[in-house]
Amino acid sequence: MPYRRIAAWDSGGHNAGMENPACSSAEYVAAAATNATLGSSSEAASLTDRFGRRVSYLRLSVTDRCDLRCSYCLPKGFSGFEEPENWLKFDEIERVVAAFARMGVSRLRLTGGEPLLRRHLPQLVQTLAGLPGLHDISLSTNATQLHKHAVSLRQAGVSRINVSLDSLDKACMEQITGRDSFGSIMAGLQAGKQAGFDPIKLNMVLMRGINDHEIMRMAEYCFKEGFILRLIEAMPMGDTGRQSQYMDVNPVREQLIQAFNLVPAAEELGGGPARYWSTADGSGTVGFISPISQHFCASCNRVRLSVDGTLYMCLGQEEKCELRPLLRAGASDTELEAAIRAAIELKPERHEFTTQRHKIIRFMSQTGG
Ligand code: SAM
Numbered sequence: 001m002p003y004r005r006i007a008a009w010d011s012g013g014h015n016a017g018m019e020n021p022a023c024s025s026a027e028y029v030a031a032a033a034t035n036a037t038l039g040s041s042s043e044a045a046s047l048t049d050r051f052g053r054r055v056s057y058l059r060l061s062v063t064d065r066c067d068l069r070c071s072y073c074l075p076k077g078f079s080g081f082e083e084p085e086n087w088l089k090f091d092e093i094e095r096v097v098a099a100f101a102r103m104g105v106s107r108l109r110l111t112g113g114e115p116l117l118r119r120h121l122p123q124l125v126q127t128l129a130g131l132p133g134l135h136d137i138s139l140s141t142n143a144t145q146l147h148k149h150a151v152s153l154r155q156a157g158v159s160r161i162n163v164s165l166d167s168l169d170k171a172c173m174e175q176i177t178g179r180d181s182f183g184s185i186m187a188g189l190q191a192g193k194q195a196g197f198d199p200i201k202l203n204m205v206l207m208r209g210i211n212d213h214e215i216m217r218m219a220e221y222c223f224k225e226g227f228i229l230r231l232i233e234a235m236p237m238g239d240t241g242r243q244s245q246y247m248d249v250n251p252v253r254e255q256l257i258q259a260f261n262l263v264p265a266a267e268e269l270g271g272g273p274a275r276y277w278s279t280a281d282g283s284g285t286v287g288f289i290s291p292i293s294q295h296f297c298a299s300c301n302r303v304r305l306s307v308d309g310t311l312y313m314c315l316g317q318e319e320k321c322e323l324r325p326l327l328r329a330g331a332s333d334t335e336l337e338a339a340i341r342a343a344i345e346l347k348p349e350r351h352e353f354t355t356q357r358h359k360i361i362r363f364m365s366q367t368g369g
Contacts, residue, residue: 046104047340049347056107057271057302058100060093061368062121063113064307068142069178070164072205072234072244074365076178086308090124092327094131096305099336101133107271109138110158111368113307116145122152129157136271138162140203140369144181146188150195161192162201162230167211168221176210193225199269201228201287206247215252216259223260223284230274230287235315236353238363248293253277256286271301291315297350303343304368311343312367316351316360 047055069076088096097108108128115121129137136159143163163185167173170182192200202222206212215231222229231252234244256262257277265276265285273296274287290296297314304312309324321343326336352359 047100047344049344051298051347051349053298053300053347054104055301055303055344055347056105057109058097058105058107059109059111059302059304059368060097061112061304061306062093062110062115062118062124063087064366064368065117066112066114066142066365067117067144067179068114068181070166070205070240071176071178071210072207072240072364073369074363075238075240078363082306082308086324088305088307088309088324088327090120090127092309092324093124094127095327095333095336096309096323096340097128097134098131099333099340101131102333103337103340104133106133107136107138108134109140109162111140113365113368114142114144115139116141116149122149122156125153125156125158136160140164141188142177142181142185143188143192144184147184147191150188150191150197154195154197159197160199160201161197162203163189163192164205165189165202165218166204166207167214168217169214172211172214176207189225189227199228200226201230201270203230203232205232205234205244206249206252207234207245208247209245212247212252215256219256219260219284219286222286223279228269228276228285228287230289232289233292235291235364236357237315237360237367239361240363241360242357246292249288249290250293253286253288260284260286262286273299291351292353295350295353300347303347306366306368311340313343313347314351315364315367316353317348318360319346319348321346 049055064082066074110125125137128134137157138160139153139158140162165185166176173182174180189200204211204218219229231249233249234241234246236242260279262277263280265278266282269276269285269287274289276285276287278285306312309322309327311321311323313319321339323339326339331339
């Protein structure tokens with residue numbers, strides 16, 4: 001074990017069943033400094049957690065703000081956004097991402113909130129794209145602003161995008177997103193296509209009685225347009241997530257297999273938890289994401305960095321580490337790497353969405369979806 005466990009955990013962290021297992025910056029600066037004498041960045045191997053899972057994927061939230069209020073995500077009237085002075089600055093983001101890349105993280109997804117609300121995002125992408133070790137930069141967006149930024153983001157180094165689209169019905173989209181969003185999303189999707197993002201995946205969160213009648217139509221639309229459809233089970237994150245008319249994705253998969261003669265996809269698509277099925281000629285593909293009915297925690301390869309520099313180990317748990325104070329206290333790269341490595345040891349075995357539905361009060365957009 002390269003780094004020593006620190007007092008914060010030993011005196012009441014994960015192992016002691018602390019309610020909010022987190023490490024304070026002061027403890028981390030101290031621990032990182034100590035650990036820095038025990039290991040150096042040059043000998044850093046890949047990031048592997050206590051359960052032997054290799055962390056190779058970082059999801060980076062560049063803002064917690066969003067122009068939509070999707071019913072399962074962010075509540076209408078929500079105002080508890082992070083203060084701008086607490087947002088990681090671009091040079092701070094670059095330092096953290098570079099540290100992850102040195103430790104074997106090769107894939108990065110920009111997310112939020114709505115990432116396109118962060119000013120000068122293409123400039124950040126261009127910098128990150130130049131980091132050694134980082135091979136894949138993708139983006140999750142609601143696409144309302146994509147028509148303005150598609151070309152610059154593609155040129156800067158974003159290769160592929162995921163777009164949230166829960167319905168093809170304008171009124172239904174207004175009901176789900178809390179705003180008249182359909183036209184701008186459609187314009188964004190077309191701009192994304194023209195800019196050459198490949199693939200473009202459409203994320204549809206399944207909600208019984210809200211959009212379940214549209215699944216077949218959505219599949220046909222995606223097959224026609226060349227988009228990959230991904231059907232997602234809603235997670236009980238915050239009150240919004242818990243009130244989201246959850247639907248099990250498994251019966252839906254069976255229906256789609258029957259309707260379109262789907263077969264398991266030959267190619268692995270993306271580095272995530274979706275299981276893909278394709279039409280026989282490969283022209284249409286659907287991914288099924290089942291965090292609730294069949295969780296995939298045993299193969300989880302990711303951590304999330306929120307806009308304020310908090311590193312979250314799991315969407316469905318509280319383990320986290322605040323990197324911003326460390327960055328602003330002048331930590332060296334070696335200390336930063338040591339803190340990240342130590343934080344990875346906190347990664348829990350699995351979420352508890354099914355057994356502790358009320359545990360997570362953070363909305364998805366606060367963590368970074
Ligand atoms: N604004 C961007 C977007 O719309 O894709 C990125 C952030 S959004 C939080 C990322 C993804 O999280 C979206 O696909 C959204 O549908 C999904 N999401 C949000 N809340 C969720 C929940 N409670 N359960 C499952 N997925 C959720």
